[in-house]
Amino acid sequence: MVAIPAEIQQVMREAECLFSESQVERAIDNIAADISETMAEKNPIVFSVMNGGMVLTGKLVTKLGFPLEISYLHATRFRHDNNTKSPDIEWRAHPQQNLKGRTILIVDDIYDEGATLGAIVDHCKAEGVGEIHIAVLVDKQHDRKARPDIIPDYIGLQCEDRFVFGYGMDYKGYWRNAPGIYAVKEG
Ligand SMILES: O=P(O)(O)OC[C@H]1O[C@H](OP(=O)(O)OP(=O)(O)O)[C@H](O)[C@@H]1O
Numbered sequence: 001m002v003a004i005p006a007e008i009q010q011v012m013r014e015a016e017c018l019f020s021e022s023q024v025e026r027a028i029d030n031i032a033a034d035i036s037e038t039m040a041e042k043n044p045i046v047f048s049v050m051n052g053g054m055v056l057t058g059k060l061v062t063k064l065g066f067p068l069e070i071s072y073l074h075a076t077r078f079r080h081d082n083n084t085k086s087p088d089i090e091w092r093a094h095p096q097q098n099l100k101g102r103t104i105l106i107v108d109d110i111y112d113e114g115a116t117l118g119a120i121v122d123h124c125k126a127e128g129v130g131e132i133h134i135a136v137l138v139d140k141q142h143d144r145k146a147r148p149d150i151i152p153d154y155i156g157l158q159c160e161d162r163f164v165f166g167y168g169m170d171y172k173g174y175w176r177n178a179p180g181i182y183a184v185k186e187g
């Protein structure tokens, strides 16, 4: 057995809960209602952005009572050796479907600087996609958005400019399963 790093336990012990499970679930209900209103007739492919998008995608799709296909893509911010993120995107899995003329729904956990969603939108447009809709659980509030032209259509919650985890978002690979949205203790 490999021991759980002490830091991983500590970060949860010290974290601040920004949104409780019931607040997040209500936000997901609201996203689902909005999507149902606008996309029910559009025969979309729903793409979960791995890894972070998987929790929201799973929670969301059972609330969408209309025909859709479910798939995934994996675009991730390239990490330097010191674990800081570069603006460059590493593609690990492109969409495998023919996107020509299709309506798609991109589902991700967080819209932070927006480099990830920017690269995804650019790729899908180059593939001839029809309409692109974007759903995110959290929109982090700051003025460092890399692609102000890309604004998610469905946003669950706005959060302050802190490192957050839970509901798909990780802290060093852990706590994507946390049942709420937590901010890492500062200072
Ligand atoms: O708006 P941005 O600044 O581009 O950041 C948001 C992206 O960063 C995280 O993914 P990450 O590349 O860390 O991989 P993960 O989904 O596996 O956590 C998150 O899941 C988003 O996809």
Ligand code: HPA
Pocket (backbone or CB within 6 Å): 110, 112, 113, 162, 163, 164, 165, 169, 170, 171
């Ligand atoms: O605050 C964050 N938490 C987890 N993953 C992230 N990816 C971009 N921002 C964040």
